[in-house]
Amino acid sequence: MEALAATVSWDACLIVLPLLGAIACFAWPNAAKKLALGTALAVLVSIASLTIRVTAAGAFRHAVGAWGAPLGIELLVDGLSLVMLSATAIVGLAITIYSAGYFKADVSSRFWPLWLFLWASLNALFLSSDIFNLYVALELTGLAAVTLTALAGSADALTAAARYLLVSLLGSLTYLLGVALVYHGFGSVDMAVLAGRVESTPVFWAAFSLMFVGLALKTALFPFHFWLPPAHASAPAPVSAALSGLVIKASFYILMRLWFEIVPADYSTFTNFLGVLGAAAVVWGGLQALRAKRLKLLIAYSTIMQVGYLFLAFPLAVAAAWRGALYLILSHALAKSAMFLAAGNILYCAGHDRIESLDRIAQRLPMSLAAFAVAGVSIMGLPPSGGFIAKWLMVEAALKSGQWWWAVTLVLGSLFAAAYVFKVVGYAFTQAEAPHTSIDVPAAMEWAALALAVAAVLMGLIAPWILASMEIGRAFPGAAIP
Amino acid sequence: MILSDYVAAVLLLVGVFFFLAGTVGLVRFPDVYTRLHALTKSDNVGLGFVVMGLAVEAESWFVVGKLLLIWMLVLLAGASVAHLIARGATQRGVRMWTD
């Protein structure tokens, strides 16, 4: 048994097992829930084993089909992918447990295969080192995300899903055009091979711009964010959690990989431009979140703001800023999913999510409100949360490199976050004018939300360990802070 | 060029002529039925001559068989579809052109 555990490629398990689970759920809809829970556990075992292996033996590449790049596809397991995979596993497990209670029987049998497909495609995406394979994984992720969004079935959800689908397709086609140019300019689609060949030619920059635009569209970077709020706000709550917590990070992850692995040098005009877009996203997202009348819409706008932070790492360009950005991805994945799950509980209980009519929800769902507030601590970036570590790293990077204006943006973002989190919490305690009936929320759903929120805060306490794992196999680019 | 080349060339030319005639009919004829007529006759005959011309030059009987199969399929589909379209047009009351 131990010998088996040593030879099994756990990275491949992360892709194959959820896919098998998805197909099994499709073939036996009656047993879907049990199959999905089993799959989630199997994935958890795989990610734990993979983490142990990578921590002990370092990063490695896995040549699919034993061909190796450039002919074949290679998977890459290093600190960066490990962090993304772990975040997916943790959030995924919580969503799985939550969804077991959330969906009614008829929707439930449709949800499980789609959700496992999404999980598998995210894992495939975080493992791939091949830019064409990433295109296929992106399409799989996008399609799964859209089908899940449409699951809610309302006119809003369907319209949002249609828009999301078109944006997603546009994004991947634009990315693919970039891939085509890269392939012909440099004769490979493997990132490691490309890293050795790419030169700073106009062809490369055009190709990169195309890939960048495609991915930014999928990441919902301002001003490409227009599709996100309706989709994330109208999807079923566990789906919103996956979309905000994980799916938009997937395209950002590819962007980060490309930036680290193959982009030859950075140009401050371009990175400053990205920083400006990021700052605009922070301000716009913050304002819209404050104005939002519905809880899920508020959380969706908060996501746009958080995406803005991520793009501030480009102009900061020091290793610490990238550490901060990655830390932010992690903590935001946990905190934002927790918020959406908590909002889902409120919606489940009250039947609506209008913020001003949250009739004493604090009494009815104390745990869910606590989950929302605790997750809010991380979103605001208060110590000791993961969000705090992330922002601290980024602010420090901004100040040390003399770009104080980015630090101002980060602080401004925290103020916005504080304002909208307190707004929600405030209404949760007051009595609404029109009291409404409430439905009991299954305990597992409340616990799932709270556990994620607490994890987001506790992440700050194990920061040294996480920060060390991030850079297994690859140091982040940019100078260390003096 | 040997004799078979000349035969093939003539057949191909005739085929292309029919295609041209069919297209002219498609463009110039006054209603859907007459256009249907122009098209199905000329196209199928045109393709038939082209297939024959190519068959003369074909390297093996297998190729000849495949060429004929393709022609038969186009004939079959063309005839059925033309019938269905004409029928449908009549049912929908598309009137025949009268002068």
Add this chain to the structure above:
Amino acid sequence: MSSVPLFALVGAGLFCIGLYALIVYAHLLRKILAINVMGSGVFLVLATLADRTVNAAPDPVPHAMIITGIVVAVATTAFALVLMLKVAEKTGRAELPDERTG
């Protein structure tokens, strides 16, 4: 093949025509057509350049990629069409509301 990658240029043109239609037209069916045209454009760029090798044989890798892409395109098109019909059923219009704001 000719030295000018003619079809790659056509592909670039198709990409832009499709993108224009995707942005400008409101009807979902048109948008789906536009996405398909854009896809064809990208595939043309990919394949034409595969034919620009020094030796005679074209590069098979892009061809395989295009076949992958075509299958992905038909799958997403089929889904998009059903989604469009559902949107039309619920809202009475196969369009997306307020296209340019949001």
Add this chain to the structure above:
Amino acid sequence: MQLFNLALGLLLLMTLGGGIWRALRGPSAADRMLSVQVFGTAAVAVLLLLAQAFGQAALRDVALAFALLAAVTAVAFVRRAWAEEVDCDPE
């Protein structure tokens, strides 16, 4: 002979223009569908001519698939789309 075949292929390609004209012009849906049929048949001929000119046997398979699938599209038109189509242009 190669040149001859190609030239004929080119000529056929040009006749496709007539088909497109009818597809644009209409006026009825049936007319448009007809034009696609012409398009299909002419394209089959073009493919066969190209197959001969370049000695590429595989193109005949392409032509075969062409002939088969054109029929399926046409039937889809007759059975599905036609029923709903307003049969005249506002010309």
Add this chain to the structure above:
Amino acid sequence: MDRLTLVLWIFDSVTGLGLLLLAGWALASPQLFRGIILFVAFSLMMSIAWVRIDAPDVALAEIAIGAGLTGALLLAALSRLGDSEPTQESMNRPIERSYRARTFRSLTASLLAAVAVALVFLILALPGDSEGLGAEVAASLDASGVSSPVTAVLLNFRGYDTLLELLVLLLALLGVWSLGGLPAQPVSPAVLVLDTLARILIPVLLLSSAYLLWAGTHAPGGAFQAGAVLGAAGVLLSLAGWQVRQRYTGVTLRLLLIAGPSLFLAFALYTIVAGQSLLEYPPQRAGVMIVLLEVAATLSIGTTLAALFVAEGPRNKEGQ
């Protein structure tokens, strides 16, 4: 030789110009039906273009999938769209003519024109002698188990892509079903001619599918083209009004749908447990395994495409 080049150049230019014009007309057409017809013509023209750029495999896929099935899908969707009355109006509504809308359109157009020009310059600037991976593929072709380079790439060298792609197809169908599927089409009266056509064409389609599958190991063709032709047979069946028996739409249907992906995944799982690289073929058995995978994939692709066309959702009790 000179004249040959000239003729080919004119041929290509006409094809290229035709593509651009057809695309433009198809998208700008005031009537949706006309747009779809022109789009089908566009796809047909695309396959001639594929032939001209030495990609017969792609031409086959484009014909079967792009022109044939996509065309049928679009026409069927349009007919269902006509059912809801208000849509009929918006369908043929001319685009907005207000000042703001016009400015927006011309801005978009000029921006995209600039992008197009930039792309043209870039494509012209690309090296004309790129090697690509042709040499690598040729060098490993003997070990791949098949002699057609495209099939070798699809099933072996980049077989992992193909696995994911099969799943995209299945996922699309799952998506359609999870939307609740579409209401069943009213059974149109049987037409003798159509019935006869179907009776003859369906066996030919099945044979062609098998032929393309077999040809795929050494020539253009393969699982996707074969699957698409198989799917076309299913589409024709459904159009001719033939009903599939109730008992085949449950478990049998699901098994057919998952045959390809599951066989692929079973193979993947085997390589994981055996401690090999993911999807690593044993060299001496690669040929047989590829054929097996292709047969299963063809069945699944064909069934999935036909099911996507029918789009009625599963009819058994538990799937709803």
